[in-house]
Amino acid sequence: MNDLKLLRACCPASWRRGPSRTLSSQSSLGQGPNPKYDLSQGDPDSKKGLLGSMTSRFYDVQQLREWIFSFWSWNLYRKNKTFSYTAKHFGPNVAAAYFVLTQGGAVRFQGQEWIGAQDMRQFLRNSPQLKMLLLEEVDASGCVINYYGLENLVFLPALRSLRLCGCPYVDDWCLSRLHSLSSCLQELSLAGCPRVTERGLACLHHLGNLQRLDISDLPAVSNKGLTQILVEEMLPDCEVVGADYADGLEPLSEEEEEEKAAG
Amino acid sequence: MFHRVLLLGLSRGLLSRGLRTRSRGPFDDKDGKWEEFKKKVQAAWPGGSWEPFSDTSHLPPERADVVIIGGGVIGWSVAYWLKRLEARRNAIRVLVVERDPTYSRASTVLSIGGIRQQFSIPQNIQLSLFSIDFLRNINEYLAVPDEPPLDVQFNPSGYLLLASEENASVMEHNVKVQRQEGAKVCLLSPKQLKNKFPWINTDGVALASYGIENEGWFDPWCLLQGLRRKALSMGVYFSHGEVTELVSSVRPMVTSSGEQVNIKRIYEVHVKVNNSLEYQPVECAIVINAAGAWSGQLSELAGIGIGPPGSLQGTRLPVEPRKRFVYVWHCPQGPGLEAPLITDTSGTYFRREGLGGHYLGGCSPTEEEEPDNGDLEVDHNFFQERVWPHLAQRVPAFNTLKVRSAWAGYYDYNTFDQNGIVGPHPLVSNMYFATGFSGHGLQHAPAVGRAVAEILLNGHFNTIDLNPFSFNRFYLGEKVLEHNII
Numbered sequence: 001m002n003d004l005k006l007l008r009a010c011c012p013a014s015w016r017r018g019p020s021r022t023l024s025s026q027s028s029l030g031q032g033p034n035p036k037y038d039l040s041q042g043d044p045d046s047k048k049g050l051l052g053s054m055t056s057r058f059y060d061v062q063q064l065r066e067w068i069f070s071f072w073s074w075n076l077y078r079k080n081k082t083f084s085y086t087a088k089h090f091g092p093n094v095a096a097a098y099f100v101l102t103q104g105g106a107v108r109f110q111g112q113e114w115i116g117a118q119d120m121r122q123f124l125r126n127s128p129q130l131k132m133l134l135l136e137e138v139d140a141s142g143c144v145i146n147y148y149g150l151e152n153l154v155f156l157p158a159l160r161s162l163r164l165c166g167c168p169y170v171d172d173w174c175l176s177r178l179h180s181l182s183s184c185l186q187e188l189s190l191a192g193c194p195r196v197t198e199r200g201l202a203c204l205h206h207l208g209n210l211q212r213l214d215i216s217d218l219p220a221v222s223n224k225g226l227t228q229i230l231v232e233e234m235l236p237d238c239e240v241v242g243a244d245y246a247d248g249l250e251p252l253s254e255e256e257e258e259e260k261a262a263g
Numbered sequence: 264m265f266h267r268v269l270l271l272g273l274s275r276g277l278l279s280r281g282l283r284t285r286s287r288g289p290f291d292d293k294d295g296k297w298e299e300f301k302k303k304v305q306a307a308w309p310g311g312s313w314e315p316f317s318d319t320s321h322l323p324p325e326r327a328d329v330v331i332i333g334g335g336v337i338g339w340s341v342a343y344w345l346k347r348l349e350a351r352r353n354a355i356r357v358l359v360v361e362r363d364p365t366y367s368r369a370s371t372v373l374s375i376g377g378i379r380q381q382f383s384i385p386q387n388i389q390l391s392l393f394s395i396d397f398l399r400n401i402n403e404y405l406a407v408p409d410e411p412p413l414d415v416q417f418n419p420s421g422y423l424l425l426a427s428e429e430n431a432s433v434m435e436h437n438v439k440v441q442r443q444e445g446a447k448v449c450l451l452s453p454k455q456l457k458n459k460f461p462w463i464n465t466d467g468v469a470l471a472s473y474g475i476e477n478e479g480w481f482d483p484w485c486l487l488q489g490l491r492r493k494a495l496s497m498g499v500y501f502s503h504g505e506v507t508e509l510v511s512s513v514r515p516m517v518t519s520s521g522e523q524v525n526i527k528r529i530y531e532v533h534v535k536v537n538n539s540l541e542y543q544p545v546e547c548a549i550v551i552n553a554a555g556a557w558s559g560q561l562s563e564l565a566g567i568g569i570g571p572p573g574s575l576q577g578t579r580l581p582v583e584p585r586k587r588f589v590y591v592w593h594c595p596q597g598p599g600l601e602a603p604l605i606t607d608t609s610g611t612y613f614r615r616e617g618l619g620g621h622y623l624g625g626c627s628p629t630e631e632e633e634p635d636n637g638d639l640e641v642d643h644n645f646f647q648e649r650v651w652p653h654l655a656q657r658v659p660a661f662n663t664l665k666v667r668s669a670w671a672g673y674y675d676y677n678t679f680d681q682n683g684i685v686g687p688h689p690l691v692s693n694m695y696f697a698t699g700f701s702g703h704g705l706q707h708a709p710a711v712g713r714a715v716a717e718i719l720l721n722g723h724f725n726t727i728d729l730n731p732f733s734f735n736r737f738y739l740g741e742k743v744l745e746h747n748i749i
Binding site: 052062179197200233 | 399403408409416417418419420421475476477479599600601618619
């Protein structure tokens with residue numbers, strides 16, 4: 001868990017809370033003709049922590065924080081690199097499986113049992129035999145897969161089920177890549193992904209063969225009930241599990257209920 | 264009794280006025296005076312903004328290396344990339360001048376925010392590809408420590424361009440070029456189109472091109488503020504003012520064929536403060552014209568276009584403001600969540616807005632129908648006559664719609680060939696253009712900013728070759744025409 005501590009130290013305070021405060025409609029930026037850009041004095045030092053308060057006073061600490069952040073960012077890209085060597089020699093299915101297993105997920109080949117991250121050694125030993133098989137199910141829940149890591153998964157010819165529950169970096173851009181799986185994907189789960197919004201869900205209409213879609217617990221979707229209805233209309237053959245239609249609607253007050261009962 | 268005497272005596276003494284207001288000497292109002300003193304010391308301290316003779320904090324600096332005229336998305340993008348690509352930290356002093364702090368007439372904020380790779384000129388496709396990459400990784404480019412992350416609210420729904428019989432072959436050729444450059448576009452026949460989007464009426468449609476990835480629409484205000492915030496944090500100077508004069512020095516030179524040519528160099532930019540007669544002459548090395556719809560007027564200040572017609576001196580910058588309308592309507596039975604930004608064969612376009620059954624769209628008028636561009640008043644007749652019939656014909660559900668609101672904005676319209684102008688002017692040696700994009704400036708802004716920074720700092724384009732978009736083509740008569748204009 002050293003990753004988490006480093007992250008807390010060097011990431012700006014508000015990034016950790018997720019997409020709560022964004023810059024879409026802010027005005028009054030810039031400090032006039034004064035060339036020095038003042039960091040916002042509003043945040044109290046106690047919230048930022050020692051590293052944060054030192055950063056606003058010393059250039060060296062600011063540079064150190066930037067280095068830590070760029071290292072963390074580079075690490076994320078390293079975990080999401082394309083397994084092109086494996087793909088060239090063993091085929092896209094084995095490469096995708098290797099990728100998911102190194103991230104900590106689980107895979108299932110056609111006609112085989114689930115392979116989890118703990119069976120990695122056995123998987124590596126068996127990979128020449130698995131070359132012929134097609135990857136059917138991928139469970140990447142909780143993995144740090146992002147837009148670039150999906151490169152390994154979107155060209156699978158027979159992927160039937162993809163589970164991305166609780167992936168912190170899966171966002172709308174990732175969803176727009178899933179159209180290449182339209183011929184085979186039947187089950188997709190996006191439950192609990194903090195960055196997926198209704199804009200990304202709009203591009204799931206390419207997945208014509210989808211039979212089960214799980215969109216429960218998406219904190220960034222603005223209007224869950226309405227989104228559920230619109231997604232169901234968009235994918236008529238698919239069973240959409242997730243929010244309740246009445247989500248986001250306020251319950252009737254007592255007077256209105258009485259009126260309804262009377263009228 | 265003593266008690267009463269004490270009260271009587273002391274009440275007329277210290278206690279009646281309170282201990283604080285006892286004396287009216289130099290220690291009166293200690294706290295207020297202390298604050299004033301602290302402010303004066305801070306201002307006079309090295310590093311403060313103290314001016315010995317008069318307060319000029321509202322004026323731009325007296326000297327700047329690069330003056331960018333125009334604070335829209337292109338102007339700020341150029342400022343950001345100049346700061347990002349400069350050789351050493353604080354090597355260049357960049358000043359951005361914008362006359363309207365409310366951005367009430369700026370094309371950036373009035374745009375519908377679409378981005379597409381479906382162009383016919385390879386450079387345009389490459390510009391869009393880089394820009395979408397920039398938007399995808401916007402927080403890596405524009406993150407400022409301790410500030411909230413940017414959310415451009417990108418809708419990856421794609422663009423759907425419809426073509427009639429005559430344009431089908433042009434569209435096929437365009438899609439081939441787009442695929443070669445790396446755009447993800449697919450061609451659909453009318454039957455496939457009807458399958459995918461059952462609410463479209465495919466009469467008159469011979470072919471459709473659908474961008475399935477990296478196309479859609481986003482929030483232009485967020486991009487503008489993100490670029491601005493990051494550029495300011497990197498040390499870009501900023502001034503609210505209008506450029507009233509560009510003072511230049513002239514140097515007569517002789518070409519290899521013996522002709523005399525006057526090479527101009529702008530050495531001063533007069534920036535006039537809003538609502539005042541005060542102006543600041545800013546000495547500069549380079550001037551960048553990113554004034555959008557008003558770039559033509561600005562270039563006349565530099566003397567571009569003043570000369571015998573047909574000569575290089577007489578070639579004006581052919582950018583003028585053209586008014587375009589955007590209408591927002593509500594149609595509860597309209598297309599659902601999957602609707603892309605659809606461009607009809609007639610030039611009418613629309614897209615979904617939000618989740619409540621709202622749509623926005625418009626149409627580019629032909630040359631004869633160009634509305635008067637004096638103000639930004641909306642012509643609702645235009646919707647009734649030119650937009651609605653085509654909408655209703657293409658999407659029958661739009662027969663019953665209700666217009667909720669509308670607005671108008673300017674295109675920085677290049678009357679020559681409707682494509683951007685990037686690069687230096689041949690005669691005014693230190694004026695660079697980044698304007699004239701005729702409706703697709705927003706989607707090319709990050710890439711154009713990088714290109715202008717490259718040609719300024721390195722003398723040539725490194726990543727995307729924008730030499731076809733230079734000013735020289737107006738004199739040479741070489742049009743760079745785009746076959747997909749919205």
